[in-house]
Amino acid sequence: LATATISDTIILDTTAPSWTMAVSGGAAVVATRQVTVDSTVTDLAAIQMRIDPGTGAYGGWFAYAASVATMLPSGDATYTLRAEYRDAAGNTLALSDDVRLDTTAPAVSIVPAPAVPDGGGGWYVTTPTVTLSAGEPAALTWAWDVPAGPFTAYTGAIDGLAGAHILYARATDLAGNVGTASLALAVDAVAPVTSASGVPGGWSSAPVTVTLSAVDATSGVAWTRYRIGAGADETYTVPFAVSAEGTTTVWFRSADVAGNLETTGSVDVRVDTVAPTGTMAVAGGAAAVDAVSVSVDSTVTDLTAIEMRVDPGTGSFGSWFAYASAVTTSLPSGDGTKTVRAEYRDLAGNVATLTDTVLLDTTAPSGTMVLAGGAAYTATVSVSVDSTVTDATALEMRVDPGTGSFGSWFPYAATVTTSLPSGDGTKTVRAEYRDALGHVTTLTDTVGLDTTAPSTTPSGIPGGWSSAAVTVTLSATDAGAGVAWTRYRIGAGAVETYTVPFPVSAEGTTTVW
Numbered sequence: 247l248a249t250a251t252i253s254d255t256i257i258l259d260t261t262a263p264s265w266t267m268a269v270s271g272g273a274a275v276v277a278t279r280q281v282t283v284d285s286t287v288t289d290l291a292a293i294q295m296r297i298d299p300g301t302g303a304y305g306g307w308f309a310y311a312a313s314v315a316t317m318l319p320s321g322d323a324t325y326t327l328r329a330e331y332r333d334a335a336g337n338t339l340a341l342s343d344d345v346r347l348d349t350t351a352p353a354v355s356i357v358p359a360p361a362v363p364d365g366g367g368g369w370y371v372t373t374p375t376v377t378l379s380a381g382e383p384a385a386l387t388w389a390w391d392v393p394a395g396p397f398t399a400y401t402g403a404i405d406g407l408a409g410a411h412i413l414y415a416r417a418t419d420l421a422g423n424v425g426t427a428s429l430a431l432a433v434d435a436v437a438p439v440t441s442a443s444g445v446p447g448g449w450s451s452a453p454v455t456v457t458l459s460a461v462d463a464t465s466g467v468a469w470t471r472y473r474i475g476a477g478a479d480e481t482y483t484v485p486f487a488v489s490a491e492g493t494t495t496v497w498f499r500s501a502d503v504a505g506n507l508e509t510t511g512s513v514d515v516r517v518d519t520v521a522p523t524g525t526m527a528v529a530g531g532a533a534a535v536d537a538v539s540v541s542v543d544s545t546v547t548d549l550t551a552i553e554m555r556v557d558p559g560t561g562s563f564g565s566w567f568a569y570a571s572a573v574t575t576s577l578p579s580g581d582g583t584k585t586v587r588a589e590y591r592d593l594a595g596n597v598a599t600l601t602d603t604v605l606l607d608t609t610a611p612s613g614t615m616v617l618a619g620g621a622a623y624t625a626t627v628s629v630s631v632d633s634t635v636t637d638a639t640a641l642e643m644r645v646d647p648g649t650g651s652f653g654s655w656f657p658y659a660a661t662v663t664t665s666l667p668s669g670d671g672t673k674t675v676r677a678e679y680r681d682a683l684g685h686v687t688t689l690t691d692t693v694g695l696d697t698t699a700p701s702t703t704p705s706g707i708p709g710g711w712s713s714a715a716v717t718v719t720l721s722a723t724d725a726g727a728g729v730a731w732t733r734y735r736i737g738a739g740a741v742e743t744y745t746v747p748f749p750v751s752a753e754g755t756t757t758v759w
Contacts, residue, residue, distance in 0.1 A: 267341035269327050275346045277421035279318040283329055285341065286312060291334035300325030307332065318347050352380040352417040352425035363432070369465045369504030370433040376404040380417035380425060388415045393428070407433045409464050434464035434504035442498065442513040444485065449516040449550050449594035453489035456515065458482050458498055465503035472498040488515040492549055518594035522548040526600035528586045534605035534639045536683040538577040542588055544600065545571060550593035559584035566591065581606050581638055610685035611637040615677050623694040623727035627666040631677055633689065634660065639682035648673035655680065670695050670726050696726030704758065706747065715751035718758055720744045735759040 267285035270276050283297055293310035300319050308314075310331065318325050324346040331339040358374040365371035378386045378400045387397035388404065390411050397416055404413070410432040417425045440460040460467040470482040475494045480486075488494050494515045499508040524546030529535045531543075542556055552569035559578050567573075569590065577584045583605050591597045613635030618624045620632070631645055641658035648667050656662075658679065666673045672694050680686045702722040722729040722744075732744040737756050742748075750756050 265331065265339050265341055267329050267343060269343045269345040272343075273345060275348050275420040276318075277347075277349055277423050279320060279347060279349075280315055281318055281327070281345060282313045282315050283327060284313045285329060285331070287331045287339065287341075289331075289333040289337070294332045296330050298328040300327050304328070304330065318345070322347050322349055346421075348419060348421035348423060351423040352382050352384040352419045354386075354415045354417045354425045354427035355379045355381075356413060356415050356427050356429040358429070358431060365434065365465075365504035365506070366468070367465060367503040368432055370431065371435055371504050371506055373405060373407060373433055373435055374431065376407075376413060376429075376431070378404070378415050378417075380419070382419055384417035384419040384425070386415065386417050388413060390414070407431055408435065409433060432465070432504075434462070434502060434506060436462075436464065437506040437508040438462035438467050438470075438500040438502045440470055440498050440500045440508060440511055442496065442511075445496075445513050445515055449518050449592065451519055451594035451596050452517075453487045453519075454515045454517060455485050455487050456496055456513070457485040460500035460508075462500070462502040462506075465506075468501045468503045468505075470498065470500040472496060489517060491517055491519065516550075516594075518549045518592055518596060520549070521596035521598040522546045522552050522590040522592050523598060524590070524600070526588050526602055528584075528602045528604040531602075532604060534607050534682050535577075536606075536608050536685065538579060538606065538608075539574060540577055540586075540604065541572050542575055542586060543572050544569075544588060544590070546590045546598070546600075548590070548592040548596075552590050552592055554588055554590045556589075557587040559586050563587070563589060577604070577606050581608055605638055607638040607681060607683050607685070609638070611635050611641055611679040611681050611687045613679070613687075613689070615689035615691055617673075617675050617691045617693040621693060623696050624666070625696055625727075627668060627695065627697075628663055629666055629675075629693060631662050631664055631675060632660065633658075633677060633679070635679045635687070635689070637679070637681040637685070641679055641681055643677055643679050645678075646676040648675050652676070652678060666693070666695050670697055694727055696724070698724070698726055700724035700729045700732075702732055715749045717747045717749050719747040 265287040270281045271284055287293055294307040295310045296304045296307045297316050298304045299316040324344055326342055326344050328342045357377045360374060363370045378388060380386060386400035388400055389395045389397045390413060393414050412428055412430050415427045438460045440458055443457045444455050458470050458472060460470045471479050472482050473479050474488060474496055495512050496515055497510055497512045499510045501507045524544060526544040528542060529540045546552060553566045554569045555563045555566045556575045557563045558575040583603055585603050587599055587601050589597055589599050613633060615633035617631060618629045642655045643658045644652045644655045645664050646652045647664040672692050674692050676688055676690050678686050678688050700722050702720055705719045706717050720732050722732045733741050734744050735741045736750060736758055
């Protein structure tokens with residue numbers, strides 16, 4: 247008996263597939279209608295699946311795939327997507343996931359505080375704080391001036407802005423939709439800075455031209471105004487001159503377009519166009535001096551401090567030094583008139599020159615003096631004092647007529663009369679000559695005072711009559727000046743100068759004189 251063995255295999259599957267399923271990888275929100283249904287489903291047998299994309303109706307069955315694309319219904323909303331999985335034994339598995347369709351970009355709001363510029367020309371003068379917001383949960387970022395970023399994550403109010411900028415804001419919602427906004431902001435919280443130029447650091451000998459320069463790096467300078475001293479405010483357009491003598495304060499300030507007002511600044515302008523004025527005298531105004539060291543005495547004034555220098559008569563000035571009302575200088579040697587110059591210079595450079603002359607006289611008067619024209623004797627007590635005395639200055643004189651005491655001083659004269667002390671004899675007369683500086687020269691001369699006439703005695707004459715011619719001898723004596731001459735006359739004859747005895751021979755009586 248022949249036999250045959252026949253066999254068959256069948257799979258017993260009483261277990262449904264195991265699973266996971268999520269929409270678009272588990273996203274809660276998507277920005278496009280096209281999504282993926284991502285699932286991991288396993289079974290002993292082949293699997294089929296079908297999808298309800300949120301419409302409430304499944305599509306047809308198709309071979310299982312781990313990720314399949316489907317299309318959400320139109321319109322932003324939250325949708326429930328369902329997927330069914332079926333194995334060969336007819337076991338089924340139903341899975342679902344919710345996803346929100348969001349195709350609308352967030353509305354980004356940029357809100358500055360203050361809300362509107364508080365300065366001029368659209369500028370803020372107070373630094374604003376800027377707040378960003380979106381109408382839905384979103385990641386906010388921002389950037390200055392560059393639309394494409396890089397962007398900075400928004401964590402709170404934005405501040406610290408200076409200058410003119412554009413703030414770009416971006417909000418990215420959970421679906422990845424990006425909303426953008428921008429706002430131009432101009433912030434100038436800093437006042438302009440104004441500087442003055444053309445003003446010397448010290449004094450000027452001419453009017454000063456002042457130039458004002460204002461700088462504002464943000465909104466720009468709107469205007470610059472100034473005031474000269476106590477004058478009216480002026481709007482600056484071009485450089486201006488300050489010509490008032492003395493110190494003048496120029497006040498100035500500027501405002502920018504945003505309205506920031508600068509604190510008033512100032513500069514002192516010092517103008518002195520007038521040279522120092524006053525007087526100068528050498529040695530207190532003396533006409534003459536007896537030493538080369540003299541004082542230069544001056545009273546000189548000016549708006550500013552003064553310095554001075556002196557030419558003592560050499561023709562060359564010394565160095566400048568601080569002004570003093572009395573300074574000492576040395577005249578060049580050698581008696582004579584010296585011209586001293588002093589220059590006075592103020593801080594502006596103005597110079598005044600003052601001049602004085604003085605006579606340098608270091609020598610006592612000189613000359614000669616004689617009595618009675620140089621006579622050895624005088625017969626009278628009244629005699630002349632004859633002198634030739636010179637000096638660089640005016641002279642005065644006084645006389646000691648021989649008494650040992652001088653009389654009073656009186657103006658010099660070439661010939662003056664004095665009275666010798668009585669009593670014949672030699673008289674010593676002194677005359678002193680004094681110049682204007684007190685130099686004294688004493689000159690002396692002697693003269694014999696002889697007020698007694700000579701005595702002449704005839705001899706050789708008999709007491710009676712003579713029978714022959716008589717020879718007469720004359721003998722003259724003088725105890726003072728001595729006999730100068732003896733003269734005689736015989737009768738009515740001529741006067742003769744006696745030299746030798748002479749005869750008298752006429753008959754009769756003859757008188758001899």
